[in-house]
C-alpha cells in the first residue's frame with residue numbers, strides 16, 4: 252500500500268520559513284527539541300507529533316535489530332527501513348501487534364497457567380482486550396491510521412442514555428446518565444444561586460460579577476427564572492420526560508420528576524460524570540472499524556516481512572561493534588542468535604527486567620524500577636442487542652460500583668438484528684487482581700451475574716464470553732508500566748538514553764502510559780536520536 | 789492521565805459509600821475497589837497472588853516468567869517475602885496501600901507454610 256508522506260497533522264503553519272527552520276531543528280536535535288521549538292513558535296500545542304519524520308542521509312546499510320512488534324517496534328521498523336536501514340524484528344507472539352490486539356470468533360487464546368479459551372463470537376463481532384479508543388489529540392496514531400488506510404469510526408465515550416449505577420443508590424436501580432447530570436448540575440446551581448441571593452458570597456463575588464454568576468448558574472443548571480431547579484419544562488428539557496412530546500392528539504409531554512438535591516448528592520452517581528471531563532476522554536475519540544488489530548494488520552502489510560514471530564528473546568549482549576539477541580522458538584524448540592549494529596528494544600519492562608542484558612547500571616536500574624498494573628476485560632456475546640432494542644443505548648459506557656466497574660456497548664453496527672458483543676467488565680486495582688486470579692469461566696460467570704443487576708436481560712440473552720486478565724497475557728505480563736513520580740524523577744531519563752548500541756522504546760518510555768500514542772512517540776524519538784548517532788562522524 | 793488510571797480514579801470516587809466496607813463475598817473478595825477485604829492468608833493468596841504465581845504456587849512462563857514459590861530458598865529468609873509484597877520488586881507491584889500489615893504477614897505465612905513442599909509429580 253502507498254503511504255501518504257504528504258499528509259501532515261500541523262496544517263496551520265503560516266510561513267514556510269518557519270517550517271524550514273523547524274525541520275532544521277528537528278534534523279539536528281531530535282523530536283523533543285523540535286517540539287519545544289514548535290511550542291515556542293505557537294504551533295503544535297496539542298502534540299509532540301509534527302508529521303511524518305524524515306531521517307535524512309544515507310545510513311549505508313547500517314542494521315537495526317528491533318525487539319518486539321507492538322506499536323513501538325512496528326513504527327520503528329517502518330521508518331528505519333524507509334530511511335535505508337537493514338531491519339530485523341523479533342517477537343515472542345505468533346501475531347504482530349503486541350497489546351494492539353483483537354479477539355475475533357474462531358480465535359484461541361491460552362493464558363499463563365494454561366487455561367485455553369476458544370472464542371465463539373459470531374462473524375464480525377470482537378473484543379479489544381487491550382487498547383480500544385484513540386483520542387483526537389493522539390495525532391501520531393491518527394496520522395499512521397490515515398497513512399496506512401485504517402478506517403476509523405467514532406468511539407462513544409459519553410452516552411447520555413447509558414446508565415450510572417451504585418448498589419446503594421436509588422435502591423440499586425440504574426439511573427440514566429442524562430438525569431443524573433441534569434439533577435446534579437441543577438442541584439448545585441440552585442444551591443449556589445441561593446447562597447448568592449442570600450448575600451453569603453458578597454465578600455468573594457463583586458456586585459458586577461453577581462449578575463453574571465446568576466445568569467451562568469441559570470444556564471449551567473437549567474434553572475427557572477427564579478433560579479430554582481424543580482420539576483417542570485425547563486428541567487425536563489434536560490433530564491427527559493415521563494411522557495415525551497409527540498404528534499397529533501394527546502401529544503403534550505408530561506414532565507419527569509427531579510430528584511432532590513440531597514438524594515442526588517448522597518447517591519454518589521455524580522462521580523462518574525467527571526470522567527469525560529478529562530483531556531484524554533473528551534470528544535472526539537476514535538476506534539478502528541472492525542477492531543484495534545486493524546492497525547497491527549496494516550503495519551504488518553508494510554513491514555510484516557521483517558518480523559520473525561514465535562521468537563522469545565532470552566539475552567541481549569552488546570560489544571563495541573554490535574548487539575546480539577539470543578532467542579528460542581517456543582513452538583519448534585529451535586535456538587538461535589541474531590546480530591545487528593544497533594538494537595531498539597521495545598520489550599515491556601515486566602519482561603525485560605528478567606532478561607540478561609549488558610547495559611550500564613543506570614539503564615538496568617531504570618528497567619527494574621517499574622511495576623506493572625493489573626487490568627482485566629471481559630467480552631460478552633448476547634443473542635440480541637437488547638441494550639439498543641429495549642434500553643435505547645447506542646454505544647458508550649455505563650458505570651457501576653459493582654466489581655465489573657463498567658459496561659461498554661459496541662460503537663458500530665447499530666440497529667442490527669442478531670447477536671452483539673459488549674464489554675462486560677473493565678476493572679483496575681483490586682478488582683482486576685481478583686478477577687485475574689479466577690479461572691476464565693468463573694470471571695465470566697461473575698460478570699454476567701453482576702451485569703444482570705444493571706441489565707436484567709443478561710440472564711435470558713447471554714451466549715458466550717471471553718475474559719482477559721493482563722497479568723496472565725504471556726507476551727505482556729501486565730497491563731502497563733505504573734511509574735511512580737519518584738521512580739520517574741530518578742530513572743526515566745536513564746531509561747530513554749542510548750546505552751552503547753542499545754536504545755529502549757515503548758509505552759513505558761513515555762509520559763503517556765497505557766496509550767498507544769506513548770509507544771509511538773517514544774519510538775519516533777528513539778529512532779531520531781539513533782539516526783543522529785549513526786550519522787554523526 | 790492514563791487510560792487505566794481513569795478507572796482507578798473512578799473506583800476511588802465510587803468508594804466513598806460507607807456501606808461498601810461490607811464484603812459481599814464469603815471469602816472477602818470484591819469488597820472494595822481499592823482495598824482487599826480477604827480475611828485469611830489463604831484467601832489473600834488464592835484471590836490475588838494466584839493471578840500470577842498460580843493457585844499451586846508453581847509460577848508460570850511466557851515471554852517472561854513468574855517465579856515459582858515452591859521450595860524457593862529465598863522465601864526461607866523470613867522477611868524477604870514480606871518486604872517484596874509490601875514494596876514491590878521489578879515488575880511486581882507493591883501492596884502496601886491495598887493490604888494491611890496484618891494481611892501481608894498472613895499471606896507470607898501462608899506461602900511459606902503451604903509451598904514449602906515439592907510439587908506433586910505429574911504422571912509420566
Ligand SMILES: Cc1cc2nc3c(=O)[nH]c(=O)nc-3n(C[C@H](O)[C@H](O)[C@H](O)COP(=O)(O)OP(=O)(O)OC[C@H]3O[C@@H](n4cnc5c(N)ncnc54)[C@H](O)[C@@H]3O)c2cc1C
Pocket residue numbers: 318319320321322323324341342343344347348349350351380381382383384385562563564565597598599602626627628721726727729730731756757758759764765766767768769770791851852
Ligand atoms: C487493558 C488495556 C487497555 C488499553 N487501552 C488503551 C486505549 O484505549 N488506547 C490506547 O491507545 N492504548 C491503550 N492501551 C495501551 C496500549 O496497549 C499500549 O500503550 C501499547 O500498545 C504498547 O505498545 P508497545 O509497543 O510499547 O508494547 P507491546 O504492544 O506490548 O509490544 C511489545 C512486544 O514485545 C514482545 N515481547 C515481549 N517479550 C518478548 C521477548 N522475550 N522476546 C521477544 N519479544 C517479546 C511482545 O510479544 C509484544 O509484541 C491499553 C492497554 C491495555 C492493556
